Amino acid sequence: MTTATERPAISPQTQRQTEISAMTQDTLHHQNDPVAWSTLHEALVRPGTWKNAWDLGLTPWDHAASTPALRSLLASPEYPELTKGKILVPGCGGGYDVHLFAQSPGCEYALGLDLSPVAMQKAEKLRDEKSISPQKAQFLAGDFFVHPFGTKFDVVYDHTFLCALQPTLRKDWGKRMAEIIAPGGHLITYMYPLSDHEGGPPFALSVEVYDSLLSTEFEKLFMEDVLETFESRTRQEYGEKLAVWKRK
Missing domain, CATH: 3.40.50.150 (Vaccinia Virus protein VP39)
Known part of the structure; x- marks a missing residue:
């Protein structure tokens, strides 16, 4: 049981997915912003992040079609x-x-x-x-x-x-x-x-x-x-x- 001043422990994976979600959602709304894209790119070079991005449905590179x-x-x-x-x-x-x-x-x-x-x-x-x-x-x-x-x-x-x-x-x-x-x-x-x-x-x-x-x-x-x-x-x-x- 937690009190009003306590918070449940958050796993490193959950914390990282939350960070990725926040950064990528911001990027999706600022696609012409090189700083936002740079932030997303920094996140994507970390191990497992490609998979995490698909898990979260945050895939701005997905054009839903062949070229x-x-x-x-x-x-x-x-x-x-x-x-x-x-x-x-x-x-x-x-x-x-x-x-x-x-x-x-x-x-x-x-x-x-x-x-x-x-x-x-x-x-x-x-x-x-x-x-x-x-x-x-x-x-x-x-x-x-x-x-x-x-x-x-x-x-x-x-x-x-x-x-x-x-x-x-x-x-x-x-x-x-x-x-x-x-x-x-x-x-x-x-x-x-x-x-x-x-x-x-x-x-x-x-x-x-x-x-x-x-x-x-x-x-x-x-x-x-x-x-x-x-x-x-x-x-x-x-x-x-x-x-x-x-x-x-």
Whole structure:
């Protein structure tokens, strides 16, 4: 029993989630405020915070749709192989890209992977609402770097996954991509943010960073500037490109 002057003990996790909630709610109301975004970014680099953000429903990076650039690429007759076979989307969040791939011709199945079980539940709910087969659009909560997939993929799509990782993990990202993509398979990289800003996430990337991580095991087939992007990103000064790589 507590008296009027006593308060129940609050666990460190609950306290941290409360702090994140307060900072992120403020950020959502000040999306053009670089100080507010900086505060959110500082919170997001702490262990477990990506999962906490999904648990709290505080995900200002979630655009609830696939990028126009990916939609255009998959609809193009130039690279029909990008929708065929087994497809993986690491860090898939709400699963919008997985849904898109699963509904594309030639897709055996598309697998979305994310650290957050809450994100995976959201993705599955949206899948069911869209009447997409659970066999075609699958979701799994797990760690990209250690999960035993048990197969190699024909296509992997990275959209704002690399930029969310600490830069110390970038070499591991490149090695893992080479491990899980079948020879002749393809990696699609949505290169964002192309910038020289400090800190993150999102951490700054460059074409040279991608080349250094992938050129040994992959051939770059295609790269172009992204001209149509999400409205919220048009207020930023970050560059965006889309590239297709083929596993050697």
